[in-house]
Amino acid sequence: MIQVTFEDGFQDQAHALSEKLGLPLLQDPQGVQYGLRVAAGGLEIVDLHKKQRPVRVDFHQLNAERSGGDLTKAVNTRVHKTVLDATGGLGRDAFTLARAGCKVTVLEKNPIIHALLEDGLQRAQDLEAVQRMTLIHADSMQALRNHQPEVVYLDPMYPARKKDALPKLEMQVFHALLGAEQNEQELLQVALEQARKRVVVKRPIHAPVIQPASLQFKGKTTRFDVYLK
Numbered sequence: 001m002i003q004v005t006f007e008d009g010f011q012d013q014a015h016a017l018s019e020k021l022g023l024p025l026l027q028d029p030q031g032v033q034y035g036l037r038v039a040a041g042g043l044e045i046v047d048l049h050k051k052q053r054p055v056r057v058d059f060h061q062l063n064a065e066r067s068g069g070d071l072t073k074a075v076n077t078r079v080h081k082t083v084l085d086a087t088g089g090l091g092r093d094a095f096t097l098a099r100a101g102c103k104v105t106v107l108e109k110n111p112i113i114h115a116l117l118e119d120g121l122q123r124a125q126d127l128e129a130v131q132r133m134t135l136i137h138a139d140s141m142q143a144l145r146n147h148q149p150e151v152v153y154l155d156p157m158y159p160a161r162k163k164d165a166l167p168k169l170e171m172q173v174f175h176a177l178l179g180a181e182q183n184e185q186e187l188l189q190v191a192l193e194q195a196r197k198r199v200v201v202k203r204p205i206h207a208p209v210i211q212p213a214s215l216q217f218k219g220k221t222t223r224f225d226v227y228l229k
């Protein structure tokens with residue numbers, strides 16, 4: 001489903017990456033949907049058969065956009081300065097929290113997503129917010145037990161709806177690589193044991209709560225459920 005490819009001049013890095021992740025180097029795109037491509041602009045996922053914008057972590061672009069809103073309110077970044085993001089993904093939410101002044105430990109269990117995020121962080125070390133982010137390749141179900149942050153943040157994968165039949169490449173890739181999360185209830189329990197102040201869970205606006213929340217912050221498409229300790 002996904003194999004390593006490279007732009008001219010990046011063969012050695014691609015070789016090393018394919019060994020590290022145990023993914024084949026692409027020879028023939030027939031029957032392979034995605035490429036994990038080592039390119040001048042950074043590591044990216046490309047659709048090998050359709051023209052679509054590649055998926056890449058770009059904190060400089062994010063830094064130029066306004067974001068935050070309900071997420072920073074739900075975490076209460078004015079008061080809470082240590083956050084553990086237990087479902088790192090492509091690091092957008094973690095970056096938003098770091099930009100609001102929090103030290104953010106980011107856990108990501110999927111090796112491909114972790115590689116994209118690691119690459120994005122390396123290319124953006126000049127940003128102050130990125131310097132407040134620490135990435136760990138681990139499954140939060142176990143690794144969370146080594147941390148006691150003020151806030152644990154969770155954004156588990158949620159099944160795509162029929163209505164969202166043509167999602168962006170990013171969502172297609174996430175669903176292809178990860179599927180929907182099976183363990184969100186257990187993850188919330190561990191998060192509640194480890195957080196000192198609160199746990200914040202991001203959900204699609206239509207999704208049921210995992211368990212009744214203390215507070216909710218609702219946007220147009222997304223909701224943040226807050227569990228106070």
Ligand SMILES: C[S@@+](CC[C@H](N)C(=O)[O-])C[C@H]1O[C@@H](n2cnc3c(N)ncnc32)[C@H](O)[C@@H]1O
Nearest residue numbers: 087088089090091092093108109110139140155
């Ligand atoms: C919906 S994405 C998160 C997106 C992220 N909030 C962002 O802003 O880019 C969910 C991510 O959580 C990761 N994940 C799910 N369960 C995990 C676990 N137990 N430990 C670590 N990462 C996990 C998945 O691999 C996936 O990359």
